[in-house]
Amino acid sequence: MHVHxxxxxxxxxxxxxxxxxxxxxxxxxxxxxxxxxxxHDQYAVKAQVHAGDRLASGGVRFAGSPAxxxxxxxEMLGRPLVTRQTGPRxxxxxxxxxxxxxTAQTNLYVAVAVDRAVGEIVVLGSRxxxxxxxxxAIQERGELHRLPVRIFDSQGTAGFTALARQIAPAEAxxxxxxxxxxxxxxxxxxxxxxxxxxxxxxxxxxxxxxxxDAKMTIDDNALFRHPxxxxxxxxxxxxxxxxxxxxxxxxxxxxxxxxxxxxxxxNGAGLALATLDSLVDVGGRPANFMDVRTTATSLDIxxxxxxxxxxxxxRAVFLNVHGGGMQRCDTIVEGMxxxxxxxxxxxxxxxxxxxxxxxxxxxxLKTFGISFVxxxxxxxxxxxxxxxxxxxxx
Amino acid sequence: xxxxxxxxxxxxxxxxxxxxxxxxxxxxIAYGTKIVAGVTPGKGGRxxxxxxxxxxxxxxxxxxxxxASIIFVPPANAGSAMIxxxxxxxxxxxxVTERVPVLDMIRVRQALEGSKTQLVGPNSQGLLAPGxxxxxxxxxxxxxxxxxxxxxxxxxxxxxxxxxxxxxxxGQSTTVGVGGDPVHGIDLKTCLDLFLxxxxxxxxxxxxxxxxxxxxxAAELVARLKPQKPIVALVVGRHAPRERRMGHAGAFMxxxxxxxxxxxxxxxxxxxxxxxNASAVGETMRQALAEWGVSA
Numbered sequence: 001m002h003v004h005x006x007x008x009x010x011x012x013x014x015x016x017x018x019x020x021x022x023x024x025x026x027x028x029x030x031x032x033x034x035x036x037x038x039x040h041d042q043y044a045v046k047a048q049v050h051a052g053d054r055l056a057s058g059g060v061r062f063a064g065s066p067a068x069x070x071x072x073x074x075e076m077l078g079r080p081l082v083t084r085q086t087g088p089r090x091x092x093x094x095x096x097x098x099x100x101x102x103t104a105q106t107n108l109y110v111a112v113a114v115d116r117a118v119g120e121i122v123v124l125g126s127r128x129x130x131x132x133x134x135x136x137a138i139q140e141r142g143e144l145h146r147l148p149v150r151i152f153d154s155q156g157t158a159g160f161t162a163l164a165r166q167i168a169p170a171e172a173x174x175x176x177x178x179x180x181x182x183x184x185x186x187x188x189x190x191x192x193x194x195x196x197x198x199x200x201x202x203x204x205x206x207x208x209x210x211x212x213d214a215k216m217t218i219d220d221n222a223l224f225r226h227p228x229x230x231x232x233x234x235x236x237x238x239x240x241x242x243x244x245x246x247x248x249x250x251x252x253x254x255x256x257x258x259x260x261x262x263x264x265x266x267n268g269a270g271l272a273l274a275t276l277d278s279l280v281d282v283g284g285r286p287a288n289f290m291d292v293r294t295t296a297t298s299l300d301i302x303x304x305x306x307x308x309x310x311x312x313x314x315r316a317v318f319l320n321v322h323g324g325g326m327q328r329c330d331t332i333v334e335g336m337x338x339x340x341x342x343x344x345x346x347x348x349x350x351x352x353x354x355x356x357x358x359x360x361x362x363x364x365l366k367t368f369g370i371s372f373v374x375x376x377x378x379x380x381x382x383x384x385x386x387x388x389x390x391x392x393x394x
Numbered sequence: 395x396x397x398x399x400x401x402x403x404x405x406x407x408x409x410x411x412x413x414x415x416x417x418x419x420x421x422x423i424a425y426g427t428k429i430v431a432g433v434t435p436g437k438g439g440r441x442x443x444x445x446x447x448x449x450x451x452x453x454x455x456x457x458x459x460x461x462a463s464i465i466f467v468p469p470a471n472a473g474s475a476m477i478x479x480x481x482x483x484x485x486x487x488x489x490v491t492e493r494v495p496v497l498d499m500i501r502v503r504q505a506l507e508g509s510k511t512q513l514v515g516p517n518s519q520g521l522l523a524p525g526x527x528x529x530x531x532x533x534x535x536x537x538x539x540x541x542x543x544x545x546x547x548x549x550x551x552x553x554x555x556x557x558x559x560x561x562x563x564x565g566q567s568t569t570v571g572v573g574g575d576p577v578h579g580i581d582l583k584t585c586l587d588l589f590l591x592x593x594x595x596x597x598x599x600x601x602x603x604x605x606x607x608x609x610x611x612a613a614e615l616v617a618r619l620k621p622q623k624p625i626v627a628l629v630v631g632r633h634a635p636r637e638r639r640m641g642h643a644g645a646f647m648x649x650x651x652x653x654x655x656x657x658x659x660x661x662x663x664x665x666x667x668x669x670x671n672a673s674a675v676g677e678t679m680r681q682a683l684a685e686w687g688v689s690a
Contacts, residue, residue, distance in 0.1 A: 111643040116576035117607040119503040197641040215641040222495035256635045268550020273630040274672035280633040322553045325531040356533040379673035
């Protein structure tokens with residue numbers, strides 16, 4: 001779960017990280033009011049999206065008065081923002097964060113993250129900020145410093161101090177920076193976060209380190225330990241991303257909408273990726289990614305098919321199931337039959353059934369009176385469904 | 395012989411009395427796996443499935459001389475269950491549980507350092523040595539004892555690939571699912587190493603997918619060791635939906651690794667046979683064996 005800047009900052013501020021003063025706003029009027037209440041000389045108006053590189057894309061604007069804040073907010077709110085991190089569709093801006101502009105003497109980059117390749121927590125730091133236009137430049141110059149952090153050990157502050165010395169503007173500021181780095185590492189552990197990135201971290205004339213931005217990702221698998229954040233996810237997902245993806249998630253289905261015309265239903269993420277590869281290789285255009293998890297019941301699967309059948313772009317359905325020890329072919333076919341009956345939409349169906357209970361599932365399909373074409377392998381079935389679609393178009 | 399397990403493998407099941415634990419323990423027993431006890435805190439002294447139950451792994455190990463464990467404990471306590479097995483010095487542990495918090499897995503990884511345990515999983519279908527032992531939840535239809543070792547990051551694809559290997563007239567020495575979570579126990583590289591040391595294994599299949607650096611690391615090992623066994627690899631996700639990025643830390647950690655292209659290039663450069671699509675694994679393996687002059 002990605003956390004918006006305003007919430008990430010609040011979570012960090014509660015733990016002692018200095019942030020610039022700011023308020024979140026849902027409308028231009030609210031933004032203007034917020035600016036008036038804060039009464040600063042300079043404001044930053046920042047689109048709240050789960051992606052970086054906002055400044056270069058007009059997602060962060062500066063304003064000299066509350067009226068200008070309102071105008072900037074009006075231009076951003078209710079529209080998608082496209083940055084080099086969002087992908088071409090961009091992300092809808094529902095909120096802006098109105099913040100005082102902090103004058104920095106210098107800006108740093110710091111992050112704490114789970115490094116999956118090594119299986120450890122690392123602190124990353126650099127004495128300059130990282131820019132999307134040349135993200136690897138700092139690394140190439142050897143200016144990115146890395147500190148592994150362990151969870152149980154009382155490892156003391158030596159590592160943090162050493163890293164802080166390498167990136168602090170001056171020797172005298174290293175202790176303060178080391179404290180901040182430790183605070184961020186502790187916050188990551190406390191919040192079950194997988195990423196906390198502060199880019200830029202401002203160093204001010206008063207000798208303070210202030211978080212100007214904050215990117216935070218929380219481990220979805222740990223949300224049971226954080227009911228407050230789980231509630232945010234529910235609320236946020238309702239507004240923010242494609243609601244079908246969250247609905248599907250509740251039904252033990254991983255679903256991602258794509259823009260093709262072949263509805264795809266597969267059990268297992270690896271097999272689902274393989275199915276997309278096979279389809280695209282023969283010129284097919286998948287309408288979605290779908291992975292039915294092993295815990296899904298036939299009713300969950302019916303819901304998954306509902307999603308596919310409800311997509312008007314879909315011209316044919318490709319069902320690829322390899323029955324395993326936990327998810328059998330017949331369970332999936334049963335769910336599909338339920339969905340097809342209640343939708344009444346008849347689409348050409350190409351199936352590929354193998355593994356546990358494949359034969360039984362075939363019989364079930366026939367008893368349900370559903371007509372289908374069967375492929376002998378994934379590649380063969382992919383070929384057939386692409387043929388079906390091209391006939392449909394012609 | 396198979397890797398990791400053998401005729402003397404004696405297995406306890408942590409979380410055996412739960413729904414999934416009961417169902418799959420029955421399946422494993424029916425397959426011929428030597429399950430010797432269950433562990434469920436609070437149920438010590440009772441019996442389930444005609445097996446003794448213990449409160450702790452340590453007690454179960456002392457009473458039954460178990461040398462392996464399979465874990466079906468729900469996500470909130472799965473990390474502690476793995477650490478308990480590691481601290482009890484169980485040599486081989488499989489964790490099936492899905493959705494274990496990643497920081498719990500980092501704690502588990504710390505417990506594994508310098509330990510006597512080899513961990514498979516979590517979020518793994520487990521390990522199958524056809525005809526010898528099943529420590530997992532995979533299907534056993536279309537499997538056959540043989541000489542191909544399979545190490546995989548994907549449970550569903552493993553079933554598919556195993557069926558193709560059998561279809562091609564070959565069989566499996568052992569299949570291992572390393573698990574689908576970012577931080578886990580043994581990786582593709584370690585499996586590869588074990589298969590290279592196993593005299594029964596004549597050919598190896600690696601099943602990879604986008605994300606992480608395991609395939610690149612396996613490629614590095616192969617490039618270094620130049621093993622005398624054919625290895626084929628399938629990497630899926632060439633046309634996966636693109637993930638949104640959040641900031642730069644991810645890129646700093648993974649570097650250029652992680653994409654299907656990067657993995658395929660690295661594996662190819664190491665001399666590994668690349669499978670063109672998911673339907674061609676059995677055939678690619680057969681050709682590779684012929685090319686290497688190996689009869690399997």
